[in-house]
Amino acid sequence: MWRGLSALVTRPASAPLRLCARCSTGAESLVPGSTIFALSSGQGRCAIAVIRTSGPASGLALRSLTALREPPPARSACLRLLRHPCSGEPLDRSLVLWFPGEGSDPGAHGVCVRVSVNLHQSARVLPIVLTMLFAIQGPQSFTGEDCMELHVHGGPAVVSGVLQALGSVPGLRPAKAGEFTRRAFAHGKLSLTEVEGLADLIHAETEAQRRQALRQLDGELSQLCQGWAKTLTKALAHVEAYIDFGEDDNLEEGVLEQVDRDVRALEVALSSHLRDARRGQRLRSGANVVVAGPPNAGKSSLVNLLSQKPVSIVSPEPGTTRDILETPVDLAGFPVLLSDTAGLREGAGAVEQEGVRRARQRLEQADIILGMLDASDLASSSSCSFLDTVVAPLVAQSHDSGRQRLLLLLNKSDLLSANAPASSTALPPHLLLSCHTGAGMDALLQALKTELAAVCGDPSTGPPLLTRARHQYHLQGCLDALGRFQLTTDLALAAEALRQARRQLSHLTGGGGTEEILDLIFQDFCVGK
Numbered sequence: 001m002w003r004g005l006s007a008l009v010t011r012p013a014s015a016p017l018r019l020c021a022r023c024s025t026g027a028e029s030l031v032p033g034s035t036i037f038a039l040s041s042g043q044g045r046c047a048i049a050v051i052r053t054s055g056p057a058s059g060l061a062l063r064s065l066t067a068l069r070e071p072p073p074a075r076s077a078c079l080r081l082l083r084h085p086c087s088g089e090p091l092d093r094s095l096v097l098w099f100p101g102e103g104s105d106p107g108a109h110g111v112c113v114r115v116s117v118n119l120h121q122s123a124r125v126l127p128i129v130l131t132m133l134f135a136i137q138g139p140q141s142f143t144g145e146d147c148m149e150l151h152v153h154g155g156p157a158v159v160s161g162v163l164q165a166l167g168s169v170p171g172l173r174p175a176k177a178g179e180f181t182r183r184a185f186a187h188g189k190l191s192l193t194e195v196e197g198l199a200d201l202i203h204a205e206t207e208a209q210r211r212q213a214l215r216q217l218d219g220e221l222s223q224l225c226q227g228w229a230k231t232l233t234k235a236l237a238h239v240e241a242y243i244d245f246g247e248d249d250n251l252e253e254g255v256l257e258q259v260d261r262d263v264r265a266l267e268v269a270l271s272s273h274l275r276d277a278r279r280g281q282r283l284r285s286g287a288n289v290v291v292a293g294p295p296n297a298g299k300s301s302l303v304n305l306l307s308q309k310p311v312s313i314v315s316p317e318p319g320t321t322r323d324i325l326e327t328p329v330d331l332a333g334f335p336v337l338l339s340d341t342a343g344l345r346e347g348a349g350a351v352e353q354e355g356v357r358r359a360r361q362r363l364e365q366a367d368i369i370l371g372m373l374d375a376s377d378l379a380s381s382s383s384c385s386f387l388d389t390v391v392a393p394l395v396a397q398s399h400d401s402g403r404q405r406l407l408l409l410l411n412k413s414d415l416l417s418a419n420a421p422a423s424s425t426a427l428p429p430h431l432l433l434s435c436h437t438g439a440g441m442d443a444l445l446q447a448l449k450t451e452l453a454a455v456c457g458d459p460s461t462g463p464p465l466l467t468r469a470r471h472q473y474h475l476q477g478c479l480d481a482l483g484r485f486q487l488t489t490d491l492a493l494a495a496e497a498l499r500q501a502r503r504q505l506s507h508l509t510g511g512g513g514t515e516e517i518l519d520l521i522f523q524d525f526c527v528g529k
């Protein structure tokens with residue numbers, strides 16, 4: 001038996017079903033809650049296009065396009081001729097998939113729902129009956145609602161014809177961006193961090209981003225948070241029991257001491273996770289790699305080589321690059337925002353000096369600096385000045401954990417004569433390369449990979465990374481609250497600190513999230529997802 005409104009209203013077998021929004025009247029248009037539809041595969045001509053719906057009128061939509069009396073078997077594909085519900089015009093021969101809820105799926109459980117409603121009672125009774133029915137349906141689909149999918153031929157005329165036909169079914173409207181996923185979240189099918197993982201997976205451009213997003217979609221971060229929340233709930237229960245029953249009742253010995261140990265252990269775990277700092281975020285949005293050095297070292301030549309496109313002008317004239325030129329690249333599977341900068345030197349004209357100022361500013365934002373010198377020109381004043389003012393301070397900080405990382409590159413190795421190597425023991429560790437011959441490029445890529453793995457983290461191993469500033473914010477909030485947890489002072493205050501800490505964790509996974517945050521997150525999706 002079809003669900004949606006048709007399951008609720010009995011009608012004589014002879015009475016025709018009126019399924020077109022423009023021509024239907026009465027009960028059919030009373031379908032509660034909206035049912036959304038959208039093209040879920042990419043736009044444009046393609047072999048197969050996937051169109052889907054979600055909501056209580058999904059069954060009605062499927063029946064009106066396929067003229068089926070019985071639903072197809074749940075969650076398995078079958079071939080059907082689709083027709084426009086008003087004109088009866090054939091639209092396409094399509095694969096049809098039906099995702100009903102398990103509670104009333106006759107194929108799976110043999111449950112059949114048929115309710116008779118007296119027409120003048122319907123306005124009052126229907127909402128109640130529908131609420132009861134919807135409570136038992138829809139859990140075995142992506143959104144948690146009744147869903148159906150049409151896999152049609154991907155020609156634009158077929159797609160627009162089917163979308164138009166769906167729009168004519170009562171209760172159906174086009175979906176907004178991210179609305180399918182938002183419904184899945186609302187029905188508890190995905191936590192907020194899983195939703196974020198799904199958004200990241202859709203946008204993932206590199207290997208490492210895909211791996212990280214998949215782990216987050218699999219719920220690793222939310223499972224970790226749930227484990228922490230469980231520890232806090234237990235601690236809170238024990239503290240509250242102590243407040244209620246006091247010391248003289250039959251409470252186990254050392255309960256509060258155990259709570260204290262658990263909370264301190266949790267603090268350590270949270271701090272170590274937060275120390276991961278921005279690694280997960282860098283992996284999500286790209287590490288900042290900045291190429292810097294004196295004029296004519298070959299910085300733009302290297303940027304063009306790494307990005308495999310002519311991003312920057314290369315010329316023998318010193319001071320060619322003025323503005324920052326950035327280009328996103330995939331380096332060894334890591335997402336990178338690569339910046340070319342003006343050659344650093346004093347005393348040039350006003351425009352070039354502005355370029356130098358911008359270059360220095362960009363250097364401060366770098367995660368990794370590719371410091372480049374001309375190997376055949378190490379004694380020049382601009383080379384010496386770069387070594388003194390940029391390289392030396394970075395080398396001095398090389399033991400700090402949050403430091404910027406430096407790879408010192410000596411370019412133009414092809415200009416060195418074999419018996420006069422540039423490598424000098426006075427220089428910090430460096431790589432010799434030639435943008436002209438390609439010598440040393442493999443070693444540079446290998447070194448870059450190591451540095452990128454250090455600043456982005458390896459998404460295949462270790463605990464799940466915090467991929468957004470939002471994660472860090474709530475985790476820090478949780479840690480701050482735990483810092484206020486003191487058993488030696490007032491137990492009521494200690495309990496309140498635990499409650500606040502728990503609230504921060506639940507915000508992280510989406511419990512009690514405000515609408516604005518949800519809007520921001522779901523904005524990342526396209527229509528149809």
Ligand SMILES: Nc1nc2c(ncn2[C@@H]2O[C@H](COP(=O)(O)OP(=O)(O)OP(=O)(O)O)[C@@H](O)[C@H]2O)c(=O)[nH]1
Pocket residue numbers: 294295296297298299300301302313314315316317318319320321322341342343344411412413414415433434435436437
């Ligand atoms: N022989 C040799 N010449 C190179 C090499 N790399 C770059 N050059 C040349 O060096 C000159 C300067 O190269 P650019 O890439 O423009 O140098 P830059 O550091 O970006 O220069 P500015 O933007 O002016 O600071 C060009 O003539 C390049 O062809 C190399 O490995 N060997």
Ligand SMILES: [K+]
Pocket residue numbers: 295296314315316317318319320321
């Ligand atoms: K140049």
Ligand SMILES: [Mg+2]
Pocket residue numbers: 299300301312313314320321340341343
């Ligand atoms: Mg340049």
